[in-house]
Amino acid sequence: MSGYSIKNLAGQFGVTPRALRFYEDKGLLSPARRGQTRIYSERDKTRLLLTLRGKRLGFSLEECKEIIDMYDPSQSNDTRQLVRLCQKITEHRRALLEKMKDVEATLKTMDEVEQNCLDKLLKNVAQG
Amino acid sequence: MSGYSIKNLAGQFGVTPRALRFYEDKGLLSPARRGQTRIYSERDKTRLLLTLRGKRLGFSLEECKEIIDMYDPSQSNDTRQLVRLCQKITEHRRALLEKMKDVEATLKTMDEVEQNCLDKLLKNVAQG
DNA sequence: ACATAAATTTACGTTAACGTCAACTTTAGC
DNA sequence: GCTAAAGTTGACGTTAACGTAAATTTATGT
Structure with missing residues (x-):
């Protein structure tokens, strides 16, 4: 029952579901799945926030990914x-x-x- | 003798002549002509500086034009x-x-x- | 004057970042 | 159990911002 649907999360940030799927394709998001359906966690939400923030500053999605991946707590x-x-x-x-x-x-x-x-x-x- | 050639001005800002012609097409620059050849003034140079500054901040060329046209001393x-x-x-x-x-x-x-x-x-x- | 370098126009190609169907499946409320 | 809403995967379309190549004209140095 936890997590956001694609429409919900997209709505929260004023973007479209298509954009979220696109960001996933580019490796910026990696939502869990219940069957085929995507479920977005708080981590996904944070990464989306950072992605859109980066975009506003004129970074490409690729640059955003580089930056955000740095931030991620999966550091070695x-x-x-x-x-x-x-x-x-x-x-x-x-x-x-x-x-x-x-x-x-x-x-x-x-x-x-x-x-x-x-x-x-x-x-x-x-x-x- | 005054003014910059397209190659010179482009070189000063690390962009290509093609970019300058493109910006002209979009109304951001309007260099004088000696015959067919473009000659860029200090005003053009300033507008180019502002254009590239705007781009770095993630503004589209159209937004840049709006902003820069505001700045221009041709105000009514x-x-x-x-x-x-x-x-x-x-x-x-x-x-x-x-x-x-x-x-x-x-x-x-x-x-x-x-x-x-x-x-x-x-x-x-x-x-x- | 003549070769070379630089400039011009025209036009098609390219990449990023999605938009927009279409066709189909899944989920949720009653 | 069924219909409407939401979700999914292709796949093609679109816009911005130039890149690139071709064909031609114009300057410039010697």
């Missing part, structure tokens, strides 16, 4: 793999900090345009 | 249009602040994973 204990993981994290962090800068730069320009716009409006009120 | 003085512009800015700012939150959330999760990873590495060193 092998020293080499752990070091490799740390490297990957550092790399991804760089990309994210770049995005952060892009956001900030865009917001700043936006503020300037708004200020200019408000100035013009004030003039219109005074004159017109 | 009509009160209605200025008010409309302010509304658009507010709307876009909301989207950007959302992205910002997504970035922060991802960075936070990343830090946690890294910490967990470093802990495991320490144990490995201690144990051998």
